[in-house]
Amino acid sequence: MILNASEISVSTVLIGILFAALISGISFRVKFLTLSGSIATFILASFIFGLGGIKWSVPILTFFILSSILSKLRKKKNENVEIYFEKSGVRDYLQVIANGGLGGVLVVINAIHPNEIYYMIYLATLSAVCADTWATEIGTWKKTATYNILNFKSVEQGVSGGISAIGTIGAVLGSIAILFSGILWIDISYIHYTILIITTGLFGSMIDSILGATIQAQNKCSVCNKVTEKNVHCGNEANHFSGYKWINNDVVNFFSGIAGALFLLFLKATIKI
Numbered sequence: 001m002i003l004n005a006s007e008i009s010v011s012t013v014l015i016g017i018l019f020a021a022l023i024s025g026i027s028f029r030v031k032f033l034t035l036s037g038s039i040a041t042f043i044l045a046s047f048i049f050g051l052g053g054i055k056w057s058v059p060i061l062t063f064f065i066l067s068s069i070l071s072k073l074r075k076k077k078n079e080n081v082e083i084y085f086e087k088s089g090v091r092d093y094l095q096v097i098a099n100g101g102l103g104g105v106l107v108v109i110n111a112i113h114p115n116e117i118y119y120m121i122y123l124a125t126l127s128a129v130c131a132d133t134w135a136t137e138i139g140t141w142k143k144t145a146t147y148n149i150l151n152f153k154s155v156e157q158g159v160s161g162g163i164s165a166i167g168t169i170g171a172v173l174g175s176i177a178i179l180f181s182g183i184l185w186i187d188i189s190y191i192h193y194t195i196l197i198i199t200t201g202l203f204g205s206m207i208d209s210i211l212g213a214t215i216q217a218q219n220k221c222s223v224c225n226k227v228t229e230k231n232v233h234c235g236n237e238a239n240h241f242s243g244y245k246w247i248n249n250d251v252v253n254f255f256s257g258i259a260g261a262l263f264l265l266f267l268k269a270t271i272k273i
């Protein structure tokens with residue numbers, strides 16, 4: 001295995017690992033991550049920081065830090081929607097893998113066969129997961145009309161597959177955050193770059209909502225009758241209601257990252273950006 005020696009040195013790798021330890025440690029302390037989430041972040045971030053340097057570190061840090069702060073603020077502002085979410089704002093290892101796992105794979109591939117396309121795919125996956133994270137957090141910031149993405153029937157805020165005007169603005173803002181995080185290192189025109197990152201973000205978050213409305217596991221509380229991602233509700237075990245049991249929010253997030261990557265490749269191939 002030949003690594004791209006001009007970009008990767010022993011000192012970059014060591015600094016990367018130290019920085020990964022710092023970020024995962026702090027994130028655990030401030031309750032951005034559970035213990036398992038912190039360990040997963042340490043491993044993932046060691047690869048991304050160590051092999052990718054600043055160029056690959058800034059986008060994932062932008063996503064991770066801003067999204068974590070947004071989750072905390074939203075939770076303070078609107079606790080009501082928490083009854084629908086499977087997990088609270090503190091992220092565990094499955095959430096870390098769902099959002100950043102593809103990035104880890106891409107940084108390794110790029111270290112072996114350097115090619116700028118991997119960086120663009122990386123930004124596209126981050127744009128997708130950041131867009132759908134921000135769509136959820138900003139869309140549930142305060143009470144707002146929410147509709148099922150497929151049949152446009154009114155649904156309760158926070159339900160999987162629900163979309164709102166504010167949530168869509170959140171998705172665009174999430175994509176814009178990733179857009180800026182990678183802008184120093186791209187080798188295509190700004191206009192093409194903007195089109196690619198914003199559209200892949202919106203596409204990824206749309207796929208996230210469609211999967212959320214169809215195949216994602218939903219449970220129904222036997223006490224209050226609400227449909228929820230949670231396994232336990234109102235102190236009772238909630239019964240399986242719809243979707244595939246193994247497709248939880250993390251699996252859907254992972255798919256939406258892949259959708260962002262595929263959409264980028266599709267755009268590259270069809271409109272030759």
Ligand SMILES: [Zn+2]
Pocket residue numbers: 221222223224225226233234
């Ligand atoms: Zn209930």
